[in-house]
Structures are given as structure tokens and as C-alpha cells.
Amino acid sequence: MRYLALFRGINVGGRNIVKMKELKELFLELGFSDVRSYIQSGNLLFSSDQAISEFSETVTAAFTERFGFSVPIIYRTKDELFSLIENLPFTAEEILEAEMEETNVEHLYVYFSSSEMVPQELSEIGERAIVKSKDIYYLTDRSIRFSKLTPKLNKLTDELTARNWKTVIKLAALLKE
Known part of the structure; x- marks a missing residue:
């Protein structure tokens, strides 16, 4: 089965530096196959015959031992992604409207969690988030750096990591290969 591992908080702001080559090597040493990384922000695709529940603790321990710190690692299967x-809950019109406000920033994100969250919709002026199971769809009409909603999202669970929609689409394409 094909999987995606999303590492939270590596290679961001000069902290928790992990070379993707070394992360790929770790996964190969752990017996995974078809290991591939995408950009430096902690996206790893791989294959395994095991279920997530069978390998997640082993990966976490090996990562901590190899790199000297721990971070949340959130997994998705190919089918889940x-x-x-x-199931994107925003219409093309809603996305286009947000993009017209500030054209040089990303507007659509997904927050991934390893645990279930209460389904709900949250909003602030110019921002909407829709929580579904273990994912949060987030749409903003300005830079995420100015978000009043993301601090509230981060309180929903301890293990969230975000990717912009373009990255999500690229990861899905890589999982198809």
C-alpha cells in the first residue's frame, strides 16, 4: 500500500533540520520501499505491506534516535488523500473569490491530524475552516501569516500540520506514480 508521511515542524525557520536524503535512507533501513520525498518541508511517500498502526511507533522511535528530536508524524493512505x-468543501467560486483579494499568496490549505476531531465549521472575517474527521480544510482571502483563525485550529488537537493545496495536489500525483 502507498502511504504519505507528513512531518510537522522540520526544516522550518532554520530549526529541526532534516535532510530529505537522510530521511529517505531511514525509511529504507526500516524496510519501506518506493521511498520518495517532495520538497524540504517533510513530505515522504513510501510503500509498505503493514498498516499504519503496525509501523508508526517504530518510525517515531527511529526518527528520534537518528535525528535527536521528535516531531509529530501524520500518515495518510493513498486512498485517504x-x-x-x-471532498473539498469549497466551491470553485469561493476559492476564486478568496484568490482575488491577494493574488500573490496561497489561499487554500489542509491541516492534517493524526486524531479525530469534532466536525465543525469555524470562521473569522475573510477566513473559513471546515473540520472533517482528521482533516481541516482552510480557505483565506489573505496571507495565512495574518490569520486569526489558525491559532483556534491549532487548539483543536496537538498534532496538526498544514500543507497548501498545491502541495496536496502534487503529493496525490506522486502517489499515483
Whole structure:
């Protein structure tokens, strides 16, 4: 089965530096196959015959031992990622409207969690977030750096990591290969 591992908080702001080559090597040493990374922000694709529950603790321990710190690692199967994309709750019109406000920033994100959250919708002026199971769809009409909503999202669970929609789409394409 094809999986995606999303590492929270590595290679951000000069902290928790992990070379993707070394992360790929770790996964190969742990017996995973078809290991591939995408950009330096902690996205790793791999194959395994095991279920997430069978390998997640081993990966966490090996990562901590190898790199000297721990970070949340959030997993998705290929099918889960495709389903996430298919179930985008925002319309094309809503996305276009947000993009017109500030054209040089990303507007659509997904926050991934390893635990279930209460389904709900949250909003602030110019921002909307829709929580579904273990994912949060987030749409903003300005830079995420100015968000009043993301601090509230981060309180929903301890293990959230965000990726912009373009990255989510690229990761899905890489999982198809």
C-alpha cells in the first residue's frame, strides 16, 4: 500500500533540520520501499505491506534516535488523500473569490491530524475552516501569516500540520506514480 508521511515542524525557520536524503535512507533501513520525498518541508511517500498502526511507533522511535528530536508524524493512505481531494468543501467560486483579494499568496490549505476531531465549521472575517474527521480544510482571502483563525485550529488537537493545496495536489500525483 502507498502511504504519505507528513512531518510537522522540520526544516522550518532554520530549526529541526532534516535532510530529505537522510530521511529517505531511514525509511529504507526500516524496510519501506518506493521511498520518495517532495520538497524540504517533510513530505515522504513510501510503500509498505503493514498498516499504519503496525509501523508508526517504530518510525517515531527511529526518527528520534537518528535525528535527536521528535516531531509529530501524520500518515495518510493513498486512498485517504484522494478522498480528501474529492471532498473539498469549497466551491470553485469561493476559492476564486478568496484568490482575488491577494493574488500573490496561497489561499487554500489542509491541516492534517493524526486524531479525530469534532466536525465543525469555524470562521473569522475573510477566513473559513471546515473540520472533517482528521482533516481541516482552510480557505483565506489573505496571507495565512495574518490569520486569526489558525491559532483556534491549532487548539483543536496537538498534532496538526498544514500543507497548501498545491502541495496536496502534487503529493496525490506522486502517489499515483
